[in-house]
Amino acid sequence: MSLSIAGMSWVTPLGSNVNDVWQRLVAGEAASIEILENEQNGARYLVRRVPATTMAHLPPHARLRRASAISRFAAAAGLAALAEAKTPPSLDRIALVFAISNGGVIYTRRFYAEIVKSGAQSASPLLFPETVFNAPASHLTAILEISGASYTVVGDGAVGILALKLADDLLASEDVDTCLVVAAEEIDSLVCEAYRQWRFLRDPKKPETGRGMIMSEGAGAVLLKRSNDGIEIDQIVPGANFFRRSEASARLGSVVSRLKNGIGFCVGSGNGTFIDRAERAAVGDEMPVYSPKIALGESVGASVFWQLITAAKALEAGTLPGSSKPPVDSRAVVLACGLNQQTGGLTLRRRVCPAFQGST
Amino acid sequence: MNFEVKTSQRVAIVAAGIVSPLGFGLTETLQSLRQARDCVTPVTAFSVEKTRCKTAAQIDDGRLLDKANRSRQDRRLHRASYMVRTALAELLERAREFEPEIAIVGTTSGGMSFGENFYRTLGNGGVCSAALIANYPPQKQIVDAMEKFGINAPAQVIANACASGTNAIGHAFNAIRTGRCQRILAGGYDALSELVFVGFDSLQAATPEKCRPFDSNRSGMVLGEGAALLALEELESARSHGAEILGEITGYGISTDNHHLTQPNPDGSGPRRAMEQALAQAQLEPNQVGYINAHGTATVLNDTAEGKAIAELFGDVPVSSTKSMMGHSLGAAGAIEAVVSLLALQHQFLPPNINFREAELSLNIVANEARDAQFDCAISNSFGFGGTNATIVLRRFAR
Numbered sequence: 001m002s003l004s005i006a007g008m009s010w011v012t013p014l015g016s017n018v019n020d021v022w023q024r025l026v027a028g029e030a031a032s033i034e035i036l037e038n039e040q041n042g043a044r045y046l047v048r049r050v051p052a053t054t055m056a057h058l059p060p061h062a063r064l065r066r067a068s069a070i071s072r073f074a075a076a077a078g079l080a081a082l083a084e085a086k087t088p089p090s091l092d093r094i095a096l097v098f099a100i101s102n103g104g105v106i107y108t109r110r111f112y113a114e115i116v117k118s119g120a121q122s123a124s125p126l127l128f129p130e131t132v133f134n135a136p137a138s139h140l141t142a143i144l145e146i147s148g149a150s151y152t153v154v155g156d157g158a159v160g161i162l163a164l165k166l167a168d169d170l171l172a173s174e175d176v177d178t179c180l181v182v183a184a185e186e187i188d189s190l191v192c193e194a195y196r197q198w199r200f201l202r203d204p205k206k207p208e209t210g211r212g213m214i215m216s217e218g219a220g221a222v223l224l225k226r227s228n229d230g231i232e233i234d235q236i237v238p239g240a241n242f243f244r245r246s247e248a249s250a251r252l253g254s255v256v257s258r259l260k261n262g263i264g265f266c267v268g269s270g271n272g273t274f275i276d277r278a279e280r281a282a283v284g285d286e287m288p289v290y291s292p293k294i295a296l297g298e299s300v301g302a303s304v305f306w307q308l309i310t311a312a313k314a315l316e317a318g319t320l321p322g323s324s325k326p327p328v329d330s331r332a333v334v335l336a337c338g339l340n341q342q343t344g345g346l347t348l349r350r351r352v353c354p355a356f357q358g359s360t
Numbered sequence: 361m362n363f364e365v366k367t368s369q370r371v372a373i374v375a376a377g378i379v380s381p382l383g384f385g386l387t388e389t390l391q392s393l394r395q396a397r398d399c400v401t402p403v404t405a406f407s408v409e410k411t412r413c414k415t416a417a418q419i420d421d422g423r424l425l426d427k428a429n430r431s432r433q434d435r436r437l438h439r440a441s442y443m444v445r446t447a448l449a450e451l452l453e454r455a456r457e458f459e460p461e462i463a464i465v466g467t468t469s470g471g472m473s474f475g476e477n478f479y480r481t482l483g484n485g486g487v488c489s490a491a492l493i494a495n496y497p498p499q500k501q502i503v504d505a506m507e508k509f510g511i512n513a514p515a516q517v518i519a520n521a522c523a524s525g526t527n528a529i530g531h532a533f534n535a536i537r538t539g540r541c542q543r544i545l546a547g548g549y550d551a552l553s554e555l556v557f558v559g560f561d562s563l564q565a566a567t568p569e570k571c572r573p574f575d576s577n578r579s580g581m582v583l584g585e586g587a588a589l590l591a592l593e594e595l596e597s598a599r600s601h602g603a604e605i606l607g608e609i610t611g612y613g614i615s616t617d618n619h620h621l622t623q624p625n626p627d628g629s630g631p632r633r634a635m636e637q638a639l640a641q642a643q644l645e646p647n648q649v650g651y652i653n654a655h656g657t658a659t660v661l662n663d664t665a666e667g668k669a670i671a672e673l674f675g676d677v678p679v680s681s682t683k684s685m686m687g688h689s690l691g692a693a694g695a696i697e698a699v700v701s702l703l704a705l706q707h708q709f710l711p712p713n714i715n716f717r718e719a720e721l722s723l724n725i726v727a728n729e730a731r732d733a734q735f736d737c738a739i740s741n742s743f744g745f746g747g748t749n750a751t752i753v754l755r756r757f758a759r
Contacts, residue, residue: 040482040483041482041485063621096616100519101497108475108555109479111555111559112476112479112555113479115554115555115558116479116480116483119410120407120408120409120410120411120554120558120561120562121410121411123558123559123561123562124562125562125563125564128558128559128560128562128563129563129621129622129745130621131555131559132468132519132521132745132746133468133498133519133521134519134520134521134744134745134746134748135621135745135746137746138616138618138621138745138746138747138748139621141616141618141746141747142618142747145618146616146618147615147616147617147618147630147633148614148615148616149614149615149616150520150614150616150746150748151518151520151527151531152518152519152520152746153516153517153518153519154467154470154497154498154499154517154518154519155497155498155499155515155516155517156497156499162514162515162516162517165514165516166516166518166531169531169534169535169540170531170534172538172540173534173537174538175534190478190482193482194478194496197487197490197493198490198493198494199490238462238514238516239514240512240513241503241506241507241512241514241515243507340494340497340499340500341499341500341503342503342515344514
């Protein structure tokens with residue numbers, strides 16, 4: 001048995017319909033850029049946000065009444081990925097794995113801001129629970145009525161690979177039949193400021209330049225199961241860590257060398273920082289490489305899932321945005337390099353028959 | 361990707377390391393447990409002028425940070441990094457050649473106090489150092505600690521609130537049990553931070569009084585901090601290179617209780633399912649368990665739900681919450697309590713549940729003093745926000 005994708009969905013600044021967003025990526029479109037201003041110091045950041053209309057169809061649920069954007073994005077993506085399954089998974093034998101990097105930072109900032117401004121006695125007991133990393137996962141298990149295993153995995157931009165590895169291990173244990181793997185992030189000025197001071201952000205005065213990343217938000221979700229059809233995750237390799245940026249290409253190269261041969265193209269995590277060069281060096285000059293972050297922005301914890309869905313669609317369509325047609329029946333590699341130490345990768349391949357049905 | 365599931369692999373604990381308010385290392389921890397030491401003291405790390413609660417169980421920075429021996433790079437690290445490093449140093453002293461394929465660890469807040477400093481500095485019009493930002497994320501503490509000892513393994517960091525440490529050990533156990541890995545570094549860590557302290561204070565889940573788990577007059581938790589790590593290895597592999605085996609992990613259960621974001625279902629069904637699963641995997645009957653290290657936060661809601669589940673499932677098996685001595689270290693708690701349970705098995709005693717005065721539930725509480733006992737199996741519970749419930753079973757190793 002193999003690890004196959006039974007459903008997938010995303011919430012992106014370009015929309016949430018998998019096929020529509022894919023077509024827009026192929027057409028070379030990019031999500032619109034907005035300016036976000038920091039109330040504390042007046043700094044301005046370029047951001048790509050999920051349009052409010054994209055979330056208009058999210059069904060109401062008591063758990064989402066007070067929840068932050070991150071939980072709403074996750075719920076939308078998770079529900080849509082589940083709806084993709086040809087056979088609805090048994091709730092008794094499904095696990096949830098959630099990947100996150102920055103997490104529920106909007107409520108965290110608000111909660112701490114009250115402490116700083118007015119003192120600890122003003123801290124809100126309603127906000128605090130939403131600051132916890134696994135709050136979005138908790139909302140999702142409640143909405144989906146999952147009562148078995150639920151894990152939230154945290155890390156940098158490569159956390160998605162580690163979450164998928166955890167899902168892979170869960171499915172191998174035979175305690176579960178399907179695993180819903182979801183990742184989500186939300187934009188907040190505090191996170192933007194951290195990346196700005198870390199010198200990773202694009203200069204807001206030069207939005208057209210490719211240097212520096214543009215923060216974004218949204219979610220991605222895949223429903224994984226053991227079977228032999230559709231798009232299959234062939235291999236997952238969590239990589240070693242790097243401690244200087246100059247080490248990143250070697251760590252990524254090591255990941256690539258552990259993945260099986262026959263890779264036709266790479267969906268990478270290039271975002272306008274040192275990662276672009278590190279990935280190119282790791283895969284070599286000949287390999288077609290595409291990063292959806294060019295069009296969708298840097299969603300950190302959610303980004304691997306945008307890459308994974310892009311790679312799956314590329315295999316299905318036999319084309320890679322901004323590149324010549326990849327070899328038929330080739331494998332795709334999804335490569336992930338975080339900004340802060342972590343690396344990893346996975347390979348995808350398409351079973352020729354039966355035809356892949358996994359998109360809306 | 362092919363699944364070749366092997367379900368019969370046994371999982372050995374070949375080394376452990378710990379730092380908590382109970383002490384630095386296994387020996388000090390054992391001593392404190394036997395002495396029923398109350399490690400709760402007034403908070404010194406930040407102002408508690410405007411909080412209801414004023415105390416926590418804290419690790420002495422003088423010993424932890426070892427200021428005399430810090431390099432320039434070390435000085436940038438978060439306290440939590442030092443905790444992990446301290447625990448890892450002890451573990452590697454026992455298992456020098458241990459090379460994990462992956463680290464699976466739990467935390468809830470990583471380098472949170474660096475995030476707090478960042479926010480405050482920004483509010484004061486300052487600019488933070490890149491090191492402060494870079495050392496904040498929750499994977500940094502384990503990755504940096506491993507680097508210090510020449511280990512560069514991927515870090516899978518589980519943030520399942522207060523169940524994180526037990527989930528990390530449980531998932532690592534399953535990964536070895538099913539033949540996916542042979543050697544895993546598992547555990548958890550968390551350092552006290554203002555945001556989290558005030559958070560529990562705001563929920564009135566923390567107490568300004570003594571921490572009295574399972575007592576009829578319990579009034580809430582006291583926060584703690586620390587780190588604990590276990591070197592887990594497939595048993596035959598460990599035997600093949602002559603490793604001393606401290607104990608085994610034999611079962612793991614996980615469930616999700618969708619009752620409320622912060623409150624357990626009062627019927628105790630979530631904890632009960634986790635404990636039942638763990639027992640089933642370990643192929644144990646409840647009466648074969650000799651000690652239960654309870655989650656036992658001393659909140660009214662947790663202890664009622666957990667106590668009900670334990671009473672129904674285990675009857676009069678001895679129970680204690682060692683959080684009464686060392687506070688609740690959140691993401692580290694499960695890992696620390698796994699080590700406590702391991703020490704209890706190795707040294708055949710029951711760690712005490714201090715500050716206990718009056719029973720409410722029909723539980724066999726190990727009240728106030730450690731007791732000698734003969735037993736082969738222990739379970740350790742951890743439950744958390746989001747309704748996460750986790751239980752592991754530990755077994756004394758029979759040579």
